[in-house]
Amino acid sequence: xxxxxxxxxxxxxxxxxxxxxxxxxxxxxxxxxxxxxxxxxxxxxxxxxxxxxxxxxxxxxxxxxxxxxxxxxxxxxxxxxxxxxxxxxxxxxxxxxxxxxxxxxxxxxxxxxxxxxxxxxxxxxxxxx
Amino acid sequence: xxxxxxxxxxxxxxxxxxxxxxxxxxxxxxxxxxxxxxxxxxxxxxxxxxxxxxxxxxxxxxxxxxxxxxxxxxxxxxxxxxxxxxxxxxxxxxxxxxxxxxxxxxxxxxxxxxxxxxxxxxxxxxxxx
DNA sequence: AATAGTACTCTACAAGTGTAGAGAAAGTCA
DNA sequence: TGACTTTCTCTACACTTGTAGAGTACTATT
Numbered sequence: 502x503x504x505x506x507x508x509x510x511x512x513x514x515x516x517x518x519x520x521x522x523x524x525x526x527x528x529x530x531x532x533x534x535x536x537x538x539x540x541x542x543x544x545x546x547x548x549x550x551x552x553x554x555x556x557x558x559x560x561x562x563x564x565x566x567x568x569x570x571x572x573x574x575x576x577x578x579x580x581x582x583x584x585x586x587x588x589x590x591x592x593x594x595x596x597x598x599x600x601x602x603x604x605x606x607x608x609x610x611x612x613x614x615x616x617x618x619x620x621x622x623x624x625x626x627x628x629x630x
Numbered sequence: 631x632x633x634x635x636x637x638x639x640x641x642x643x644x645x646x647x648x649x650x651x652x653x654x655x656x657x658x659x660x661x662x663x664x665x666x667x668x669x670x671x672x673x674x675x676x677x678x679x680x681x682x683x684x685x686x687x688x689x690x691x692x693x694x695x696x697x698x699x700x701x702x703x704x705x706x707x708x709x710x711x712x713x714x715x716x717x718x719x720x721x722x723x724x725x726x727x728x729x730x731x732x733x734x735x736x737x738x739x740x741x742x743x744x745x746x747x748x749x750x751x752x753x754x755x756x757x758x759x
Numbered sequence: 760a761a762t763a764g765t766a767c768t769c770t771a772c773a774a775g776t777g778t779a780g781a782g783a784a785a786g787t788c789a
Numbered sequence: 790t791g792a793c794t795t796t797c798t799c800t801a802c803a804c805t806t807g808t809a810g811a812g813t814a815c816t817a818t819t
Contacts, residue, residue: 512777514719529796544779547797552776566785566796580731583720590643591712597742600732602709603725604749613726614754620733621747625740641807658766673809676767681806695766695815 507574507582525569636703636711654698
């Protein structure tokens with residue numbers, strides 16, 4: 502239940518997504534990758550990455566003259582953190598109301614509903630075992 | 631689909647929840663209400679509230695010497711905003727992967743799964759009509 | 760009118776975040 | 790070896806957020 506809350510900012514999300522796709526990778530790689538999306542300069546990206554290292558979100562290894570970055574948290578952990586934040590802030594920490602809200606508010610297609618139903622079914626199967 | 635993104639900070643969430651429960655209400659009321667939870671002083675609360683007015687999250691009306699606050703956005707809108715932020719950041723905007731994640735990661739009880747299933751069923755009924 | 764209480768205004772500050780320029784260091788090629 | 794390229798380091802700045810003190814204004818009461 503307790504989680505060492507990895508809450509990422511919008512900028513950190515952008516960075517870490519690129520890292521997940523490329524790790525181990527150098528800062529310039531990430532900068533190039535994000536160029537189109539964000540327009541960030543090299544300095545911007547590098548600064549953010551180094552701050553993320555300080556925070557324990559990324560880790561570096563130096564090979565001669567090059568610094569390679571790796572992610573410390575997995576995508577799943579980060580996603581979980583993001584969801585936990587939302588559910589904590591907006592739904593007082595209660596999961597099912599949030600699920601309900603999602604079902605109610607979002608116009609899910611028939612297709613998606615079927616998918617969900619299937620997911621639930623298999624989930625229940627598994628639980629039964 | 632497009633939404634004038636109401637993204638609230640943690641502090642703003644605390645404030646606006648109290649406002650929803652009391653509006654129209656004066657700043658001291660909110661401060662008293664949040665005292666236990668947050669320990670914030672009057673100045674802190676007032677400052678945040680006024681910033682939220684500047685941002686268009688709250689609205690004021692002055693009655694003689696007293697300033698009354700009202701929320702501009704509804705709880706549903708704010709909840710929606712919070713979820714949209716999560717889904718946008720962590721799931722590239724795709725709803726179903728997020729739902730799936732929720733089903734997978736969270737150990738929902740049999741009970742909760744049944745509830746969800748029922749929700750989906752009634753949702754599908756409604757869609758059919 | 761002087762006092763006390765209540766609510767408001769103004770100002771401030773530290774930490775965090777987005778953003779980036781200028782310059783240093785090291786490797787590469789002519 | 791000098792010039793160029795690549796990557797890194799250092800420094801900085803504005804804006805947001807959390808946080809609050811000090812002082813002002815208005816009301817009610819003695």
